[in-house]
Amino acid sequence: MATHDVLVIDPSTLFRQGLRQLLPQDFRVVSEARDVEAAKAELAAPTPNDISLAKPSGRGIALVLFDVTDAAEFRAAASQLRSLLPEARLVYLTNGFDAPRLRMALEAGIDGYLTKDRSSNALIQSLHLVMLGEKVFPSDLALLLTQQSHPNVGAGSPHKGLSMRETQILRALVKGESNKVIANGLHITEATVKVHLKSLLRKINCNNRTQAAIWALNNGLTEATPTAGAA
Numbered sequence: 627m628a629t630h631d632v633l634v635i636d637p638s639t640l641f642r643q644g645l646r647q648l649l650p651q652d653f654r655v656v657s658e659a660r661d662v663e664a665a666k667a668e669l670a671a672p673t674p675n676d677i678s679l680a681k682p683s684g685r686g687i688a689l690v691l692f693d694v695t696d697a698a699e700f701r702a703a704a705s706q707l708r709s710l711l712p713e714a715r716l717v718y719l720t721n722g723f724d725a726p727r728l729r730m731a732l733e734a735g736i737d738g739y740l741t742k743d744r745s746s747n748a749l750i751q752s753l754h755l756v757m758l759g760e761k762v763f764p765s766d767l768a769l770l771l772t773q774q775s776h777p778n779v780g781a782g783s784p785h786k787g788l789s790m791r792e793t794q795i796l797r798a799l800v801k802g803e804s805n806k807v808i809a810n811g812l813h814i815t816e817a818t819v820k821v822h823l824k825s826l827l828r829k830i831n832c833n834n835r836t837q838a839a840i841w842a843l844n845n846g847l848t849e850a851t852p853t854a855g856a857a
Contacts (some may be wrong), residue, residue, distance in 0.1 A: 630757055633711070634658040635665050635692035635703075636719075641742075645691070648746055653753060656687065661694070662703045666710060680778065687711055689757065691719045700727050706735040715756050719749075728763065732840050738762040738802075761802040761836065792826040796842040799835050 632655045635643050639660070646655040659665035675731045690711060694703050700718075707716055717738035718731055731739045738756045740749060741764065752762045788796070791812070798808045805823070809816045823835075 628652065628757075629654055630688040631656045631686045633669075633687045633690045633692075633714070634663060635660070635690065635707075636691070637661065648749075649753075650750060653750075661709075662692070662706050666706070669710070687714050689715050689717065689753065691717050693718065693720045697724060697727055701730050701734065704731070704736060708735070717753065717756055717762075723764065729840075729843070731763070732836065732843065735779055735836060739764060755802075758804075760804050761839070763800070763802045770780065787829055788826055789822075792822050794827070795822050796826060796838060798830075799839045800842050802839075814856060 629652050632649065632653050632733075634645055634655055635658070636642050636645075637660050642658040643687055646658070649655060657665070657668055659668050662724060690707055692703065692707065694700050694848075704716065704718075707714075715737040716735075717739050717740060718727070719741055719742060723741065728739055738752060738761065740752055740762065744752075755762050795808055803811070805816045805819045809819045812819070819843065823838075825837055827833070830838060830841050832841055
């Protein structure tokens with residue numbers, strides 16, 4: 627199993643140390659800091675001559691778990707981390723649901739929005755999905771966001787000429803589901819999912835899954851439509 631080097635950014639020293647002990651061997655915490663500025667200083671620090679004490683340069687970090695105490699700092703923190711570690715997967719690991727920050731996370735291309743109240747097994751499973759290239763966001767928060775933005779939109783009606791199946795797939799994208807998970811849920815093949823996905827991206831003028839998920843949120847798509855049985 628591949629080992630992923632992890633950077634943890636959190637204002638709580640106790641939480642950072644606890645996470646280091648909690649994560650399995652394939653997630654190796656190589657650096658930790660209280661905020662993004664401290665992380666930048668840590669990664670930029672000169673490397674000791676003793677190779678056993680060498681600090682990470684940032685180039686090997688595959689995953690960043692970060693939290694910020696102020697919502698106003700989120701956008702700047704995400705931007706700095708993306709610039710500092712362009713190859714790393716970014717996961718926002720925070721205390722609770724916050725609809726504005728979910729929207730900012732989607733727009734910033736964050737790879738995951740996870741809450742600290744989940745079980746350790748659920749957290750680890752979510753991180754494995756992130757490292758497989760999936761986007762992991764809480765589906766109930768996505769539903770809350772759509773209801774706040776468009777409380778009067780009918781949940782079962784198609785949008786912009788989308789078929790019911792395309793609408794179902796859009797809702798699955800909001801939850802960060804992979805093509806395989808979507809196919810299993812809808813009882814169709816992955817190839818069929820790809821065909822529908824290509825069609826719906828063209829209809830809503832989006833280039834990728836993340837843009838499509840943002841479009842779905844902005845257009846009031848919820849999870850009320852059944853996930854199977856549509857043509």
